[in-house]
Amino acid sequence: MTMSLALDALLSPPEQQAFHQHLASCAQCRSRWLTWQQLDRMLMAAPLVGPAPGFVARVDQRLRRRQASRERLLGGLVLIGGTLLVWTLVVLSAAVAVALWLATNPTAQLHLAELLGFVGQLVALAVGNLLALRSGLAASAAAPLVTLFLSVLLVALAFLWLRLIPPRQTPSNS
Amino acid sequence: MVDHNESAWLEAALRGDRNAFGKLVQAYQVPVYNLAYRLLGNAADAEDAAQETFLKAFSRLHTYQPDMKFSNWLLSIASHHCIDRLRRRRFVWLSVEDDPSVEWLTGDGEQPDAAALRAEQARELQALINRLEPEYRTPVVLRYWYDLSYKEIAEIMGITEAALKSRLHRARLQLAEMLEAQPGEGHATTATVKEPSRSPRVSRAIAHAPLA
Numbered sequence: 001m002t003m004s005l006a007l008d009a010l011l012s013p014p015e016q017q018a019f020h021q022h023l024a025s026c027a028q029c030r031s032r033w034l035t036w037q038q039l040d041r042m043l044m045a046a047p048l049v050g051p052a053p054g055f056v057a058r059v060d061q062r063l064r065r066r067q068a069s070r071e072r073l074l075g076g077l078v079l080i081g082g083t084l085l086v087w088t089l090v091v092l093s094a095a096v097a098v099a100l101w102l103a104t105n106p107t108a109q110l111h112l113a114e115l116l117g118f119v120g121q122l123v124a125l126a127v128g129n130l131l132a133l134r135s136g137l138a139a140s141a142a143a144p145l146v147t148l149f150l151s152v153l154l155v156a157l158a159f160l161w162l163r164l165i166p167p168r169q170t171p172s173n174s
Numbered sequence: 175m176v177d178h179n180e181s182a183w184l185e186a187a188l189r190g191d192r193n194a195f196g197k198l199v200q201a202y203q204v205p206v207y208n209l210a211y212r213l214l215g216n217a218a219d220a221e222d223a224a225q226e227t228f229l230k231a232f233s234r235l236h237t238y239q240p241d242m243k244f245s246n247w248l249l250s251i252a253s254h255h256c257i258d259r260l261r262r263r264r265f266v267w268l269s270v271e272d273d274p275s276v277e278w279l280t281g282d283g284e285q286p287d288a289a290a291l292r293a294e295q296a297r298e299l300q301a302l303i304n305r306l307e308p309e310y311r312t313p314v315v316l317r318y319w320y321d322l323s324y325k326e327i328a329e330i331m332g333i334t335e336a337a338l339k340s341r342l343h344r345a346r347l348q349l350a351e352m353l354e355a356q357p358g359e360g361h362a363t364t365a366t367v368k369e370p371s372r373s374p375r376v377s378r379a380i381a382h383a384p385l386a
Binding site: 001003004005007008010032035036038039042043044045046047048049050051052055056058059060062063064066 | 317
């Protein structure tokens, strides 16, 4: 590293003296020192290179484009956020209104209980069918015809079950 | 660390004034572009990197600390950006044919032969720099083209002075080896390297001590 520091004139006087004494006695280092000096002169001679004319305008144009792009992005986010907020308020308002309506109307509560029961039955039916189908497929993976038969049977059973559900009874208001 | 005009431009730019930022771009376009060109080795990449440096500077102006020179802050952004680009394109062929310094070098009063010689030397030099590892290019460029102290270069690169000394030494070692390996180069050509008429950018005393 001494040679590099010597080139930048950063050696102390004793270090510099020792460096030059070494150069006088070492042909290899002397040769390298000459190359380094040549390199130093070449680097010193190289000019500063500037951009083509109009650089400031090109930067400004790019800056303007980037700012416009950010503004568009920000506008889009505000729009999406606003829309979500409005819809959240609408859904919450509707939920509150339904809850209030149910709380003050016993007949509506009966309708709701019946509806929830029906939905529960449908969900249970669907889950049961899917589980049965999965088991059937696992058991008869090697027999495609059996799998097809079981699938058709399950669909038919599901259809019959839905048809056999007793019709809903409308509660009398009297 | 900033003069009055620069301080006013900076304050205005911080408020989003693009015209004021344009003054800063005008003032520092050459040093930033030159650094990008010397590190990346071609004009197209240098133009893009220099532009990107100023865009980054504009968006990060609020992070600028006045205890650092504004020019050094810009050079720091530029050098990190260029090193990132170099690492991403390790195996891209670097051409020195589009060297804009060739045009720059051919002054009106210069003889065509001398201009051609200097242009050729500029090409050779850039070709040598292009072959250096990215982390070795920056200290060489900042040392020779900007006349910065070791402390300032270390600050710009975000490394210690000891690490900088080591990198600069290794960079010079590699460059010297490449120079020696070139056909027809070596000490015999020392006489052909003309002592330049220095621009004001560099004024340091060169330690070309005579051999004992």
